[in-house]
């Protein structure tokens with residue numbers, strides 16, 4: 001059987017939620033990844049170092065015995081985040097980024113930034129201290145076509161931001177377009193991007209196969225095939241600006257299969273295996289390790305992991321759903337279908 005051994009990867013963009021959901025989903029991530037950048041879009045959001053410390057403790061308490069997992073915490077930027085909070089974040093040692101959600105852009109972003117000008121002093125402090133700004137890169141203007149919101153964000157928000165703060169470390173999260181790839185590739189070394197497995201594997205037709213598929217609805221929304229191909233080319237290029245971020249985003253089934261369903265795909269159950277599929281399809285399995293395990297820690301200034309994991313080319317069926325909340329399960333990506341690679345747990 002074909003196997004692939006690589007340095008244990010990290011997930012540089014992950015939603016773990018809190019409470020019962022956190023306990024239900026964390027084992028999927030901890031089994032595969034050594035560390036993860038944990039998104040702060042809880043209700044209410046994680047806006048202070050004190051809240052991040054408490055959330056970190058809840059995550060650590062939910063790690064199953066026998067597993068090692070390090071949560072890398074983030075703060076949720078608001079119009080009112082004071083520069084002093086950035087100093088506290090740098091000093092505490094466990095906060096590794098500050099997340100920009102344009103207000104209203106995505107799930108739990110209502111407390112996000114309404115005007116970046118209000119954050120100028122705070123952004124200047126981040127630039128000075130080298131604390132990365134992690135960006136959900138979509139404009140929120142409903143007049144802008146939903147498929148264009150990333151490209152318009154890059155032109156109207158991100159480019160001007162980097163002119164004002166040229167040394168600010170930026171991760172453009174979950175990029176979905178050719179424009180996103182080109183912008184990051186040609187920007188300075190302080191600008192990088194995460195790419196999800198579902199954006200590497202699916203184009204926007206997947207939302208409408210034989211009917212509407214709410215479990216393929218995420219933000220930024222899946223784009224057309226030419227954009228998917230640009231993302232694959234970037235991921236397998238070996239360019240250290242691009243690295244793994246699953247954006248695994250658990251939502252209970254009832255909130256996805258609804259008249260107005262939530263945005264987010266759950267992929268942590270196959271968090272590295274789905275990337276192996278995408279890299280294999282591109283004939284680039286030998287490039288997976290750098291994308292999944294080297295480029296992220298190098299950008300964040302953290303050590304690479306020492307342990308290794310082994311994947312086997314061994315198809316396994318994804319269950320139709322998995323337990324999350326008492327009456328309301330989670331429907332993972334590929335539910336009821338197969339994933340071609342699996343984690344070799346015998347290793």
Ligand SMILES: NC(=O)N[C@@H](CC(=O)O)C(=O)O
Pocket residue numbers: 015041106107108136217218219220247249250263264265
């Ligand atoms: N990606 C999504 O569609 N949803 C994420 C939020 C986000 O990352 O934008 C979520 O928190 O559910």
Ligand SMILES: [Zn+2]
Pocket residue numbers: 106136173174219220
């Ligand atoms: Zn996002």
Ligand SMILES: [Zn+2]
Pocket residue numbers: 013014015039247249
């Ligand atoms: Zn996300």
